[in-house]
Amino acid sequence: MTGSLSITSALTDPALLDLPWDLPLEAWPSETIAALPKGISRHLVRFAHLGSHVVAVKETTAEMAKGEYEMLRALQRLDIPCVDPVAVITNRTDDEGDALKPVLVTRHLRFSLPYRALFSQTLRPDTATRLVDALAVLLVRLHVVGFFWGDVSLSNTLFRRDAGSFAAYLVDAETGKLYEGGLSDGQRENDLEIARVNIAGELLDLEAGGKVADELDPVNISNGIIEAYRSLWDELTGPEVFSSAERWRINERVNRLNDLGFDIEELAIKTDETGTRVRIQPKVVDAGHHQRRLLRLTGLDAGENQARRLLNDLDSYRAAYGKDHLDEEMVAHEWLMRVFEPVVRAIPLDLRRKLEPAEVFHQLLEHRWFMAQQAGHDIPLAEAVTSYVNEVLRHRRDEATVIDPVTSSISAVLDDVVPTETAAMSAIDPDDENDWRLKV
Structure with a gap:
């Protein structure tokens, strides 16, 4: 590494100096490289070990690297799901003094996958639809903040499991621009058309390679982002007119937005000259309603759907034990100590990299419900944990950082349940009073 190296970073991580910046990215030694699946990129991108973390290093121009770094930081301040910018490295030279390309360094998003790593043999229509729906939600959130x-595409997005759905995260922001006054309808439609064309192209490419199920229609799937986007956009921003005698519809609109995971920061309410008609319209909406409520009550940071599921379980616990009259935060602390944390502690250490704790808890609830359906009665939590660990979790691949092979069968990634005769391992006492019965 030469003395002229320039590092721009908001983080103070001395490990940045240990990476071989005097070598072209394609020549970095294998001991530095992390073998993780990555999407398609117009630039050379490689994953590298940085201390206890993994980072993505992308060779580009100095102007584009600095612009994307600042854009990602701006999106983070707006609470948009995106990768964390780590640094911009410029003034790189090799041992001969020849210039090397500047790079943008971002932190690898743990428990995330590019869309191509979600399958190897066939991409099923329902999975493709869920990916497109997640991308539509992300696009709405981006447009809301201007x-x-x-360059909307599946390739420029990472996906994390989120309680049966997927949450989409922006990866590539080099073509993006923030507008303080918001986007025009034309700009939004332009992004939508780019998304439709890119997604269709990506799925058609998979189809040509025999990587999609026979019943999957790439064009119909790609068109689905239009419908999903407009439905959510209208719910978030569209005006609503009703009689002044129906003021309850104001709360109904707020509740619908909360159910979608959005908070209303400001609501415009106007009446006509006669005072008989009321017009309401959300002016500013903010995503993450359930995430923030769960974080406030328990300190747990989870995906939006995961947070919704955990909060439902918290509310069920509160009702099951007749604690509705108690302070919500007090009950949440009790639920955390008596229900959530015992489940997390019950997961063997060697299996804790399989999924995030919130996703494990969600899947456990699903597994317990199916067990109850089959048995015809409630299943004790300890029994459900043992069954889930040995019959489901043990047979999943690690998703904290997915190592080669780049792709894995979709059944193994999404829904695989492989029966096993492995000895049961229970970290929860089945006779413990903490083992409450889930109301299903």
């Missing part, structure tokens, strides 16, 4: 993406 961000024009300009």
Whole structure:
């Protein structure tokens, strides 16, 4: 590494100096490289070990690296799901003094996968639809804050499991631009058309390679982002007119937005000249309603759907034990100590990299419900944990950082349940009073 190296970073991580910046990215030694699946990129991108973390290193121009770094930081301040910018490295030279390309360094998003790593043999229509729906939600969130993406695609997105659905995270922001005054309808439609065309192209490419199920229609799936986007956009921003005698509809609109995971920061309410008609319209909406409520009550940081599921379990616990009259935060602390944390502690250490704790808890609830359906009665939590660990979790691949092979069968990634005769391992006492019965 030469003395002219320039590092721009908001983080103070001395480990940045240990990476071989005097070598072209394609020549970095294998001991530095982390073998993780990555999406398609117009630039050379490689994953590298940085201390206890993994980072993505992308070779590009100095102007583009600095622009994308600042854009990702701006999106983070707006609470948009995206990768964490780590640093911009410029003034790189090799041992001969020849210039090397500048790089952008971002932190690898743990428990995330590019869409191509979600399958190997066939991509099923329902999975493709869930990916497109997640991308539509991300695009709405970006447009709400005035961000024009300009290169919307599955390849420029990472996906994390979120209680049966997927949560989408922006990876590539080099073509994006923030507009303080918001986006015009034309700009939003432009992004939508880019998304539709890119997704269709990506799925058609998979189809040509025999990687999609016979019943999957790439064009119909790609068109689905239009419908999903407009439905959510209208719910978030569209005006609603009703009689002044139906003021309850104001709360109904707020509740619908909360159910979608959005908070209303400001609500415009106007009456007509006669005072008989009321017009309401959300002016500013913010995503993460359930995430923030769960974080406030328990300190747990989870995906939006995961948070919704955990909060439902918390509310069920509160009702099951007749604690509705008690302070919500007090009950949440009790639920955390008596239900959530014992489940997390019950997961063997060698299996804790399989899924995030919140996703494990969600899947456990699903598994327990199916067990109860089959048995015809409630299943004790300890029994459900043992069954889930040995019959489901043990047979999943690690998703904290997915190592080669780049792709894995979709059944193994999404829904695989492989029966086993492995000895049961229970870390919860079945006779413990903490083992409450889930109301299903």
